[in-house]
Structure formats: structure tokens, C-alpha cells
Amino acid sequence: MLLDRTQPPAFQSIQTVSLPLLKPYTLDNGVRLNLIDIPGQPVLRLECIFDAGTWHEQTPTSGFFALKMLSEGTPGRASAQISEYFDGYGAFLELNSGPDRSSVVVYCLTKFLPNVLPLLSEMITEPTFPQKELDDLRNITMQNLRINYEKNAYLAGVLFRAKVFGSTHPYGRSQNPDAVEQLTQADVVTFYERVIKNRPFQILLAGQASEVEVDYINKTLGQLPITHETLADVSIPPLPHATAPTLSEKEDSVQSSIRLGRRLFTRSHPDFFRMLVTNEVLGGYFGSRLMKNIREEKGFTYGISSNMPSFRRDGYFLIGTDVKRENTQETLDEIHKEIRQLQTEPVGADELETVKNYMSGEFVGSLNTPFEIADRYKVILFDGLPADFLTTYIQHIRAVSPDDIRAMATRYLNPDQLQEVIVGGK
Numbered sequence: 459m460l461l462d463r464t465q466p467p468a469f470q471s472i473q474t475v476s477l478p479l480l481k482p483y484t485l486d487n488g489v490r491l492n493l494i495d496i497p498g499q500p501v502l503r504l505e506c507i508f509d510a511g512t513w514h515e516q517t518p519t520s521g522f523f524a525l526k527m528l529s530e531g532t533p534g535r536a537s538a539q540i541s542e543y544f545d546g547y548g549a550f551l552e553l554n555s556g557p558d559r560s561s562v563v564v565y566c567l568t569k570f571l572p573n574v575l576p577l578l579s580e581m582i583t584e585p586t587f588p589q590k591e592l593d594d595l596r597n598i599t600m601q602n603l604r605i606n607y608e609k610n611a612y613l614a615g616v617l618f619r620a621k622v623f624g625s626t627h628p629y630g631r632s633q634n635p636d637a638v639e640q641l642t643q644a645d646v647v648t649f650y651e652r653v654i655k656n657r658p659f660q661i662l663l664a665g666q667a668s669e670v671e672v673d674y675i676n677k678t679l680g681q682l683p684i685t686h687e688t689l690a691d692v693s694i695p696p697l698p699h700a701t702a703p704t705l706s707e708k709e710d711s712v713q714s715s716i717r718l719g720r721r722l723f724t725r726s727h728p729d730f731f732r733m734l735v736t737n738e739v740l741g742g743y744f745g746s747r748l749m750k751n752i753r754e755e756k757g758f759t760y761g762i763s764s765n766m767p768s769f770r771r772d773g774y775f776l777i778g779t780d781v782k783r784e785n786t787q788e789t790l791d792e793i794h795k796e797i798r799q800l801q802t803e804p805v806g807a808d809e810l811e812t813v814k815n816y817m818s819g820e821f822v823g824s825l826n827t828p829f830e831i832a833d834r835y836k837v838i839l840f841d842g843l844p845a846d847f848l849t850t851y852i853q854h855i856r857a858v859s860p861d862d863i864r865a866m867a868t869r870y871l872n873p874d875q876l877q878e879v880i881v882g883g884k
Contacts, residue, residue: 471814471815472819473852474853475821475849475852476849478494478496481495485676486676487681488658488686489658489679489682491660491672492662492839493663494663494665494828494831495665496831499665500567500568500666501567501665501666502571502666503565503664503828503832504566504571504662505562505563505564505662505663505832506562506563506659507559507560507561507660507661508559508560508653508659509559509657509658510524510657511555511558511628512631513557513628514649514652516652517641517645518637518641519637520641520646521555521649522555522633524647524649524654525562525654527595528553528582530586531591532577532584532585532586533586534580535580537588540577540581543574543577544564547570547573549564549567549570550566551564559840575679578679579679583682596639600635603634603635604635607635610711611715613706614717614778615717616634617704618717618719619631621879622719623698623772623774624697627697628694661675662835664829700875703878703880704878707882708881708882711783712783713882714781714782715778716789716879718790718793718876718878718879719774719777720876720877722772722773722774722870723768723773724768724772725847726841726843729869730768731855732862732863733766733866733870734766734817735814735858735862736863736866736867736870737775738813741763742817745816746764747799747800748779748796749761749762749763751792751796756789758779762779763779768841770841783884786884790878797871801867803864804861804863805863806860810860814856821852834848
């Protein structure tokens with residue numbers, strides 16, 4: 459059969475999505491475990507998630523180092539022995555530290571879960587925080603930071619978050635070489651003992667797993683001592699008021715990094731989906747208005763984008779790009795022009811349908827593996843979202859109208875609401 463290559467293949471818009479259900483369990487010590495059982499390949503991911511992010515730091519960067527140091531030594535094994543043990547079973551260890559939470563993650567073949575669980579338990583309950591390994595990690599971190607702070611784009615991101623939330627706020631505070639250099643072993647141990655040791659955590663198990671694997675986990679992690687006392691709050695500084703644009707001059711810089719945005723809201727806000735589609739039209743994908751204008755028509759940049767990062771307690775809107783120094787002001791003018799157009803002219807039906815199809819396809823494409831599905835479920839489990847947030851995601855996207863977009867742009871993207879940071883020059 460010959461194909462008529464002059465005709466595009468038929469397609470159908472995605473309207474709904476179905477996901478495997480979470481299977482909840484409670485271990486003997488009260489730890490909650492959620493299982494996403496997807497057979498097919500004999501692999502799994504076990505993630506222990508602690509309420510131990512930057513939000514709970516009393517000393518800057520102590521949470522990051524406390525997490526990273528869990529694999530650097532226990533009473534029974536040195537750092538190299540821990541790595542060799544996991545390698546021997548083809549397992550992979552990840553230690554992730556973020557603003558709201560931190561996690562210890564193990565990927566392994568399902569059959570080797572009983573072998574890796576004892577060491578995982580040992581790392582969580584008996585880390586030794588050896589001084590040499592801490593010094594090595596600090597030195598590597600400081601070197602990377604010093605390099606990054608020379609990059610316009612990195613520095614612009616640091617300055618923007620500090621401008622929106624405040625430089626001492628958990629969402630506005632960034633690692634810097636001075637804070638890392640001043641960090642002591644006692645600071646790291648204090649964070650661990652206050653926020654991680656014997657504290658409640660949750661487990662997310664995804665992949666080819668069943669109640670057999672849940673039972674293995676219960677016999678190890680389910681027997682850990684858990685203290686259910688409420689964790690004392692850390693003093694959080696008030697959010698700053700809007701200020702004048704920030705310009706960090708670099709005379710030898712031929713490019714400027716532009717960051718433009720504002721504090722916004724979390725995924726639970728009633729305007730979240732309407733603003734999400736508005737963001738996509740403006741700068742959320744390669745065919746967006748900002749890309750067509752500033753990349754394709756003006757040729758000012760290789761890329762410009764907007765996005766809506768969301769944390770547990772807050773969120774923000776951000777437009778970012780790098781342009782030639784002499785094109786900085788004209789780029790800002792064009793960004794404001796595109797925003798004004800969204801505020802005054804309704805988005806056309808064809809453009810809006812394209813955006814909705816793209817967002818629907820991107821969402822479905824992010825659910826290809828058990829681990830990606832588990833990542834999506836985390837926002838429900840830890841950010842207080844309704845149980846149907848994922849299954850109704852596409853319906854919410856498709857319900858957004860041109861009037862909604864115009865209302866969102868008017869409500870949230872007025873020039874006097876947007877904070878401006880430029881690193882390089884104007």
C-alpha cells in the first residue's frame with residue numbers, strides 16, 4: 459500500500475488520561491507507604507521522602523549537606539564501601555535536597571530489594587558525617603559555586619529569587635561560597651538530628667513491586683524508631699515589597715541575562731490552570747509568542763521562555779532570556795508588548811487549540827514510566843492537592859477560554875507587578 463505523503467496522518471485530541479491507582483499501606487512504625495505497581499520490567503524505585511528541605515534550615519546549606527552526607531559513612535561502612543555495595547547489586551543511589559523536602563532514592567532490580575534495604579536503613583539511622591568527606595564535599599561545592607557565580611544566567615536566577623522572596627527566605631536563599639565555607643560539621647549534625655533522625659517520613663515505591671516487597675520494607679524501614687512530636691517551626695522572614703529594577707553591571711560582558719517575573723501562587727490556587735495556559739501562550743513552549751517575536755522575528759536570542767515554578771507554600775512566574783547587551787532594552791520592550799497584547803486582544807481559536815494540544819501531549823508524555831508517574835503523584839501526596847488533580851488535569855486545561863487568558867494577563871502580568879533583574883548591562 460502506497461502512502462500519500464501529501465496528507466498528514468489523522469490525529470485525535472487528547473481529552474482524558476487514566477493513571478494506575480496508588481495502593482496505600484501503613485508500616486508497623488506508622489510510616490506511610492504508597493505503591494505504584496506497574497509490571498513489565500523487574501525494576502523498582504524506592505524513595506524515602508523527608509520533610510527536611512531548605513524550609514527547615516536554621517543554618518544556611520545545612521539541610522543540603524546533611525542529606526548528601528548520608529552516603530559518606532556509617533559505623534559499618536566507609537563512603538567507598540557504601541558505593542561498592544550498591545554497585546555490587548546494580549543499584550543506584552540518589553540523594554535529593556530541595557526547598558520543601560529531601561529524599562533518599564534507590565533504583566534496583568526487584569529481586570535485589572532485600573539486599574539493599576539493610577544498608578539503606580543504616581544510612582538513614584546511623585550516618586557518621588566524617589570530617590574528611592564533609593571537607594571534600596564542601597570544597598567541590600564551593601568550586602562549582604564560584605564558577606557558577608561568574609555566569610550571568612546563574613547569577614540572574616539567584617538575584618531574581620532573592621528579589622521576589624528575600625535573600626534569607628527559604629525560597630529566595632541560594633547557596634553561596636561564603637555560607638558553604640562557614641558551615642561546620644556540628645551544623646550538619648544538628649540539622650540531621652533535629653529534622654531527619656527518627657522523624658516521620660513517607661515511602662513511594664514504584665515499578666514491578668507487590669505486597670511481597672512491601673513486607674520486605676516493613677521488616678526493615680517499618681521497624682525504625684519514629685518520633686511523632688511536631689517539628690518546631692523555623693522563623694520565616696516576611697516577604698519583601700516590590701522594588702526598582704536590579705541591574706548588575708559587568709563591563710566585559712557582551713550578553714545580558716534578563717529575568718522578569720513576580721511571586722504568584724501554588725498549584726492549589728483557583729487560577730492555577732488558567733494562568734498555566736496563559737503562561738504557555740506567552741512563553742511556555744517553542745512555538746510561543748515570545749519565541750516567535752524575540753527569537754524568530756528579531757533574532758535577539760537563541761531562546762526565551764516563561765514558566766511557573768511552584769513550591770508547597772508559594773510559587774512564582776518567570777520570564778528568562780539571554781541577549782546581546784545592546785538589545786537588552788528592546789527585548790524588554792517587546793516582552794511588555796506581548797503582555798499588553800494578551801491583556802487587550804483575545805487569543806485566536808487555532809492558536810489556543812494548538813497550545814492545549816501541546817500541553818495535553820506533553821502531560822501524557824510525562825507519564826511513560828512508573829518512575830515518571832510516581833513523580834507526578836508526589837505533588838498530590840505532599841502539596842495538599844485533591845486526589846483527582848492528575849486525572850482532571852487535561853479537562854482543566856481544555857476548559858480555559860480566551861477571556862480567561864485575557865483576565866489572567868490583566869490580573870497577574872501588569873508591569874508594576876513584575877520584578878526585573880538584569881545581569882550584564884543595558
